[in-house]
Amino acid sequence: MGSAIAKSMLVEGHEVSVLDENPEAIALLNRGQDRSWEDLGGSFTVGTALEIDALLAAGIGQADAFVASTDGDNTNLVIAQIAKRRFNVERVVVRVLDPGRARWYAEQGLQTVCPTQTAIELLEAAVRGQVPFEGVSG
Amino acid sequence: MYILIVGAGKVGWNLARELVEKENEVIAIESSRRRYEVVEEELEHSIQYGDGTELWVLERAGIERADLVIAVTGDDEDNILICQMAREKYGVERVVARCNNPRNLQHFELLGVKPAISATDLILRLIEHEVPKYGLVHLLDLKEERLEIIEMEVEEGSHADGVQVADLGLPDGSLVISILRDGGGFVPKGDSVVRAGDEVLLVLDIGLEDSVTGRFSGIAPAASADVG
Numbered sequence: 001m002g003s004a005i006a007k008s009m010l011v012e013g014h015e016v017s018v019l020d021e022n023p024e025a026i027a028l029l030n031r032g033q034d035r036s037w038e039d040l041g042g043s044f045t046v047g048t049a050l051e052i053d054a055l056l057a058a059g060i061g062q063a064d065a066f067v068a069s070t071d072g073d074n075t076n077l078v079i080a081q082i083a084k085r086r087f088n089v090e091r092v093v094v095r096v097l098d099p100g101r102a103r104w105y106a107e108q109g110l111q112t113v114c115p116t117q118t119a120i121e122l123l124e125a126a127v128r129g130q131v132p133f134e135g136v137s138g
Numbered sequence: 139m140y141i142l143i144v145g146a147g148k149v150g151w152n153l154a155r156e157l158v159e160k161e162n163e164v165i166a167i168e169s170s171r172r173r174y175e176v177v178e179e180e181l182e183h184s185i186q187y188g189d190g191t192e193l194w195v196l197e198r199a200g201i202e203r204a205d206l207v208i209a210v211t212g213d214d215e216d217n218i219l220i221c222q223m224a225r226e227k228y229g230v231e232r233v234v235a236r237c238n239n240p241r242n243l244q245h246f247e248l249l250g251v252k253p254a255i256s257a258t259d260l261i262l263r264l265i266e267h268e269v270p271k272y273g274l275v276h277l278l279d280l281k282e283e284r285l286e287i288i289e290m291e292v293e294e295g296s297h298a299d300g301v302q303v304a305d306l307g308l309p310d311g312s313l314v315i316s317i318l319r320d321g322g323g324f325v326p327k328g329d330s331v332v333r334a335g336d337e338v339l340l341v342l343d344i345g346l347e348d349s350v351t352g353r354f355s356g357i358a359p360a361a362s363a364d365v366g
Contacts, residue, residue, distance in 0.1 A: 050215070050242055072215065074191055074215040074216050074218075078214075078215045078245060081248075081249055082245060085248055085249075098192060098193075100194065101219075101223075104193070104223070
């Protein structure tokens, strides 16, 4: 999910920095591109999200927007609050799979995005016939 | 007291056992099925299976009426979230969090989760208390006679700085036997003045080290009460 957002933001002309604990994750950023992620101007830092040094190295100090989209809800919720409260990043977006936590933290002022909730709503709408079927998708 | 413990690893299980013995009502929550089954044999109805960071699991365990929530999973993010939700969503007055990596203590603090207890940090602090940090050198240990001779530097701002030997207030069983200053040394009398930068040699009964060293150090002797 993170790599998809990173790629489209870079194409739009934003400066994009990706932090991942797995050095192999850069393969996702390179996939399907004619040039490598770094040749295209993106940055990539290896480190875990709770390491302040890694966040600083990835440039959190200059960030206008911060996306927390690791595969752990709790990691995302903690790191997003750090981005907001400690580094005063203006726009912070958090991926939270669990609808319960997503809702409550949204009420506390965090911009949470819950793919599970979105899927539930889409499925419901499709079952009710509210989504036109346009052939094979996804 | 009704106490909710999230995480039934070594810490959580032992805490649960002790707190049950002290006649508290205790529920532990464990997310590993295998671990849950082991602990359940002893704790029986006092343990529930589930992910203690999910709201419905916390609610099933009755978090709304908990007097104390203890988050002791092996994951710092989980412990932060559990305590944050306990306090802010469910109005639990007292929380205690385990911090696994002392570098994460700053995050607990930033998000208002306190007290956060880091075993690593506690041990580090105990080491600082236990290991003399006053530049103390053991010159001679006479084990059978139960005497030792030590050398210490007199630090600026210490109790001893500018004080006559007779007024050092050293405990019985200790004696300043020489002062090393400016490349030389002498055997002091009661009215010899000790100065910062001096090296003093003392003979003392074994066991007096702690009560002696603090007088020559610029740092106030640390009280054991400031741990935790």
